[in-house]
Amino acid sequence: MLQFEILATDPTSHARRGRLSLRHGVVQTPIFMPVGTYGTVKGVLPQSLQQMGAQIILGNTFHLWLRPGLEVVQGFGGLHGFENWQAPILTDSGGFQVWSLGAMRKISEQGVQFASPVNGDKLFLSPEVSMQIQTVLDSDIAMQFDECTPYWQGDGAAAAKGGSGHVTTEAEARASMELSLRWARRSQAEFARLQNPNALFGIVQGGMFEHLRLESLQALVDLDLPGYAIGGVSVGEPKELMRQIMAHTPHRLPAHKPRYLMGVGTPEDLVQGVADGVDMFDCVMPTRNARNGTLFTRYGDLKIRNARHRHDPQPIDPSCSCTACAGPEGVPWEQGGRGGFSRAYLHHLERCGEMLAPMLASIHNLHYYLNLMRELRAALEAGAFAAWRARFAVERSRGV
Amino acid sequence: MLQFEILATDPTSHARRGRLSLRHGVVQTPIFMPVGTYGTVKGVLPQSLQQMGAQIILGNTFHLWLRPGLEVVQGFGGLHGFENWQAPILTDSGGFQVWSLGAMRKISEQGVQFASPVNGDKLFLSPEVSMQIQTVLDSDIAMQFDECTPYWQGDGAAAAKGGSGHVTTEAEARASMELSLRWARRSQAEFARLQNPNALFGIVQGGMFEHLRLESLQALVDLDLPGYAIGGVSVGEPKELMRQIMAHTPHRLPAHKPRYLMGVGTPEDLVQGVADGVDMFDCVMPTRNARNGTLFTRYGDLKIRNARHRHDPQPIDPSCSCTACAGPEGVPWEQGGRGGFSRAYLHHLERCGEMLAPMLASIHNLHYYLNLMRELRAALEAGAFAAWRARFAVERSRGV
Ligand SMILES: [Zn+2]
Numbered sequence: 001m002l003q004f005e006i007l008a009t010d011p012t013s014h015a016r017r018g019r020l021s022l023r024h025g026v027v028q029t030p031i032f033m034p035v036g037t038y039g040t041v042k043g044v045l046p047q048s049l050q051q052m053g054a055q056i057i058l059g060n061t062f063h064l065w066l067r068p069g070l071e072v073v074q075g076f077g078g079l080h081g082f083e084n085w086q087a088p089i090l091t092d093s094g095g096f097q098v099w100s101l102g103a104m105r106k107i108s109e110q111g112v113q114f115a116s117p118v119n120g121d122k123l124f125l126s127p128e129v130s131m132q133i134q135t136v137l138d139s140d141i142a143m144q145f146d147e148c149t150p151y152w153q154g155d156g157a158a159a160a161k162g163g164s165g166h167v168t169t170e171a172e173a174r175a176s177m178e179l180s181l182r183w184a185r186r187s188q189a190e191f192a193r194l195q196n197p198n199a200l201f202g203i204v205q206g207g208m209f210e211h212l213r214l215e216s217l218q219a220l221v222d223l224d225l226p227g228y229a230i231g232g233v234s235v236g237e238p239k240e241l242m243r244q245i246m247a248h249t250p251h252r253l254p255a256h257k258p259r260y261l262m263g264v265g266t267p268e269d270l271v272q273g274v275a276d277g278v279d280m281f282d283c284v285m286p287t288r289n290a291r292n293g294t295l296f297t298r299y300g301d302l303k304i305r306n307a308r309h310r311h312d313p314q315p316i317d318p319s320c321s322c323t324a325c326a327g328p329e330g331v332p333w334e335q336g337g338r339g340g341f342s343r344a345y346l347h348h349l350e351r352c353g354e355m356l357a358p359m360l361a362s363i364h365n366l367h368y369y370l371n372l373m374r375e376l377r378a379a380l381e382a383g384a385f386a387a388w389r390a391r392f393a394v395e396r397s398r399g400v
Numbered sequence: 401m402l403q404f405e406i407l408a409t410d411p412t413s414h415a416r417r418g419r420l421s422l423r424h425g426v427v428q429t430p431i432f433m434p435v436g437t438y439g440t441v442k443g444v445l446p447q448s449l450q451q452m453g454a455q456i457i458l459g460n461t462f463h464l465w466l467r468p469g470l471e472v473v474q475g476f477g478g479l480h481g482f483e484n485w486q487a488p489i490l491t492d493s494g495g496f497q498v499w500s501l502g503a504m505r506k507i508s509e510q511g512v513q514f515a516s517p518v519n520g521d522k523l524f525l526s527p528e529v530s531m532q533i534q535t536v537l538d539s540d541i542a543m544q545f546d547e548c549t550p551y552w553q554g555d556g557a558a559a560a561k562g563g564s565g566h567v568t569t570e571a572e573a574r575a576s577m578e579l580s581l582r583w584a585r586r587s588q589a590e591f592a593r594l595q596n597p598n599a600l601f602g603i604v605q606g607g608m609f610e611h612l613r614l615e616s617l618q619a620l621v622d623l624d625l626p627g628y629a630i631g632g633v634s635v636g637e638p639k640e641l642m643r644q645i646m647a648h649t650p651h652r653l654p655a656h657k658p659r660y661l662m663g664v665g666t667p668e669d670l671v672q673g674v675a676d677g678v679d680m681f682d683c684v685m686p687t688r689n690a691r692n693g694t695l696f697t698r699y700g701d702l703k704i705r706n707a708r709h710r711h712d713p714q715p716i717d718p719s720c721s722c723t724a725c726a727g728p729e730g731v732p733w734e735q736g737g738r739g740g741f742s743r744a745y746l747h748h749l750e751r752c753g754e755m756l757a758p759m760l761a762s763i764h765n766l767h768y769y770l771n772l773m774r775e776l777r778a779a780l781e782a783g784a785f786a787a788w789r790a791r792f793a794v795e796r797s798r799g800v
């Protein structure tokens with residue numbers, strides 16, 4: 001099941017404030033979804049996710065299929081029981097992950113053959129298999145099996161980095177997009193055959209070609225799926241091309257259905273994406289950057305390993321109410337709260353390689369992303385999105 | 401400052417139930433103190449420590465002196481401010497750590513010269529320097545600088561493992577114990593000169609020789625320190641020798657002062673230690689074992705990596721109310737609570753190398769130790785320690 005209501009729209013952009021009802025709960029949009037590849041958002045306690053207001057998390061079909069394996073998840077009645085996570089979950093289709101295996105996989109009309117990176121087993125993933133796995137996982141939103149059209153065809157490294165190969169041609173992008181469309185139809189048929197009670201999203205492909213994106217979109221709309229995603233962005237292309245696709249595709253999708261921009265991106269990308277009409281985002285950036293010591297703040301990004309933080313009593317973000325910055329009471333430093341941890345302490349933990357460093361950093365970064373969306377939703381409700389965006393840009397460039 | 405009251409004693413053993421008042425709060429004894437070497441209990445959020453009822457934690461003088469360094473901690477007015485931990489803290493003296501450096505250090509009457517394992521700097525630690533560092537750290541309980549008498553003199557590996565060397569002789573143990581005594585007097589003098597407002601504990605040494613332990617104890621009692629520790633155990637000796645010292649020394653210490661057995665041990669060791677008259681314990685075992693996937697439970701120890709847990713829906717310990725086993729509501733599985741995480745889920749996280757595995761395991765193991773002491777205190781209050789001990793032994797040997 002899936003219900004989607006638009007609660008408010010912004011007259012200055014394609015932004016909208018919505019409410020998405022799924023089998024395991026209601027999600028306020030626009031929303032950022034933390035990524036829990038192996039059934040855990042890396043380095044974060046589930047209770048911390050609840051504390052910071054995570055409404056929906058991701059799981060990766062490909063990874064969970066390999067480990068712990070379906071028969072284990074089935075014993076718990078699905079991913080919710082296995083993870084003991086009661087709010088909504090979205091799973092991807094596995095398409096992006098098998099694509100990422102590079103030379104280890106072989107794509108045909110039928111599906112993708114590949115060797116398991118865990119134990120070398122020969123495995124086969126197809127629209128049907130992906131739907132069967134996602135039905136066992138019982139995620140609230142399942143994604144169609146698709147082929148992720150790469151930006152660069154070749155040995156992985158793009159031309160700018162000296163790799164051999166070429167930018168995907170129009171013909172290559174068309175063939176790939178059309179394959180994804182056929183797989184969308186097979187996904188939809190299998191999802192129905194399995195009587196999966198959740199919602200299946202289609203994925204718009206077409207590479208960096210707007211007319212192909214439009215063709216993909218129109219064909220998917222004909223399938224009348226309950227929601228649509230924009231895939232094949234953030235795959236190595238220059239930022240301006242990603243922004244071009246963001247400006248082109250989302251607002252052309254059906255207005256009354258949720259729109260999901262896959263794998264994007266920085267805080268600036270998210271705010272732009274919302275303005276472009278996107279409702280849902282996911283990205284590993286907040287957790288991955290946290291583990292590298294790069295922290296997002298209202299006033300710009302901060303590298304906690306930098307020696308200048310050695311004595312700094314301030315928290316990561318003086319305006320932040322996360323438990324890392326403001327302690328259990330959640331009163332930000334700017335408002336006089338002193339319950340959080342200092343940059344000096346985090347800097348020390350990082351230098352010592354202590355687990356608490358990525359733990360606190362992950363809490364903060366995820367809270368930053370979730371709170372960004374919370375503020376953005378409030379601005380949309382108040383009819384003040386344009387002013388909020390302007391202030392966001394000014395504050396982010398102020399510097400920490 | 402330090403105040404210690406005995407609230408109840410057990411007629412069948414040397415066990416006692418006490419209340420220890422320190423500058424940053426009150427500690428109910430017998431107590432287990434989680435170890436926070438670098439100013440963090442490895443893998444555990446401070447709010448989780450509070451949730452599980454940690455009353456006092458340890459810091460390591462040697463480590464904190466090297467990183468972040470004193471001038472950083474001083475900027476926060478001490479370790480409490482730096483860590484943002486408001487309950488009591490005990491710091492060791494650094495003696496055990498420099499002793500552990502082996503060939504890298506040189507001991508003289510004056511103190512210990514060694515090369516920093518962080519950057520190779522030549523450093524010197526003495527009773528005076530240790531007191532100066534601990535005064536900056538402002539720990540509620542400071543430990544005298546001592547020499548840890550080893551069980552085995554030689555290349556590290558004991559005879560049983562084929563190392564060359566010999567068991568410490570009576571003459572060696574006496575010389576070492578007498579040096580520690582002279583360092584105790586110098587520690588006390590410097591602690592007073594610095595007007596440190598906290599409490600200084602002496603450390604009984606003497607190796608595995610009861611008459612030396614007694615001499616050490618009597619000389620330290622003459623110094624009228626506010627509390628005493630038993631050091632130099634759990635340093636490679638056979639378990640029966642450790643138990644012999646535990647049976648010999650603690651109950652001979654002044655009854656009206658707190659007694660601390662350093663670096664010990666298993667749950668069985670702790671219960672025996674309490675029966676022997678010990679009030680305070682610390683050990684890295686719960687957190688270190690958690691990171692190795694060894695979990696303590698009421699019904700014995702459990703290796704979560706074992707394949708037999710692959711499908712098991714039970715939590716680590718069905719009787720446990722920690723957030724890992726029983727979720728935020730804390731209702732144990734045995735009592736119908738289903739808010740915790742399964743062994744199957746933890747087994748999966750371990751196999752995938754996910755941080756959440758040691759995070760949840762550390763929460764559980766520390767909670768187990770703290771709760772063991774909580775149950776033990778209740779038994780002492782109820783005058784039922786002997787019966788409680790008997791049940792503890794039966795339950796622990798039942799098997800999980
Ligand atoms: Zn924060």
Ligand SMILES: [Zn+2]
Nearest residue numbers: 720722725764
């Ligand atoms: Zn537990």
